[in-house]
Amino acid sequence: MAYGVTVPEQARILIVEDDLDIASMLVDLVNNSGFLASSVANGTEMDRTLARSNFDLILLDAMLPGEDGFSICRRLRSSRKIPILMLTALRDDIDRILGLELGADDYVTKPFNSRELMARVKNILRRATDANEPAEEELGPMTFAGWRIDPRSRQLLDAEGAQVSMTTAEFDLLWAFCRNPNKVLTREQLLSMTHAGAAGPVERSIDAHISRVRQKIEPNLKDPTFIKTVRLGGYLFASKVERVP
Structure with a gap:
């Protein structure tokens, strides 16, 4: 894997994205990178999926219909430790770091470079699995x-x-x-x-x-x-x- 990052090969990633074309592209990208991807279109579907299965990371779109990604991030962080990487089309620095302040581990701005996105995913997973143990x-x-x-x-x-x-x-x-x-x-x-x-x-x-x-x-x-x-x-x-x- 790129950048010398050691992460679990079969990490499960849940994609929360309402744009079907983007969701399909992300599923292919994640699967082709050696992980297991699932996708849902909103917070309600996400909750049902998380109740049934465990995931190692959530790719969360900020601009979702109904409950937006920022609200979902805040809610997830209050009850779960699962890593969150937010996807946002917002260009303002204040808006883009809002997800971090709500507890997201990182963010990527749309349109994004696929290689950069997966580099961020791998780095978050590496941190979460504590692959590089301290002395x-x-x-x-x-x-x-x-x-x-x-x-x-x-x-x-x-x-x-x-x-x-x-x-x-x-x-x-x-x-x-x-x-x-x-x-x-x-x-x-x-x-x-x-x-x-x-x-x-x-x-x-x-x-x-x-x-x-x-x-x-x-x-x-x-x-x-x-x-x-x-x-x-x-x-x-x-x-x-x-x-x-």
Whole structure:
């Protein structure tokens, strides 16, 4: 597979697209790339399909009739960890990153290049399957300010022990910060460590995912305690991090 990305050969991908021609093209593209594709035309059909079968990734069109893709993304993320790649014809940067802020792992703008789309799909699947495992000494859980993050179970627990739902990209970013506390990390370094927004616009993707992480761990979003923005530098995780014995 392209770009040296290791992903499961028979990963199942659900395409949510109301344009029959585009849906048919996507099914052929996904199947020809070695995966298993199914397609539905709207959120209602998607719900029925997800109730019957498990999927490894959802390709979700933003502009759907009835419930749009952004609403579906928000709803899915509130109850599922399945990776989401949004397809959008919207050209405005604010509109295009809205999906990321709602919990999508990445997005592609229509009309898209087929090779680029599949590169993004493979990178998301690689992250989700955790193919590139960290070094053995980095596998243990860590704590910071009462929070606990465990890379083995890929869980984040708050001070009361409640699990906090996170996307793959969000977890990878927080884990990268915990491994590098009190160090300034550039957006390019974070991209390299996590592949968040791989093959996409680095600054926009990283910033959107960090915004999501902040919403989940920061007590005051207007004055972040943990993830500090460093002007012209990147981000710094300002907390003492300890490994769990």
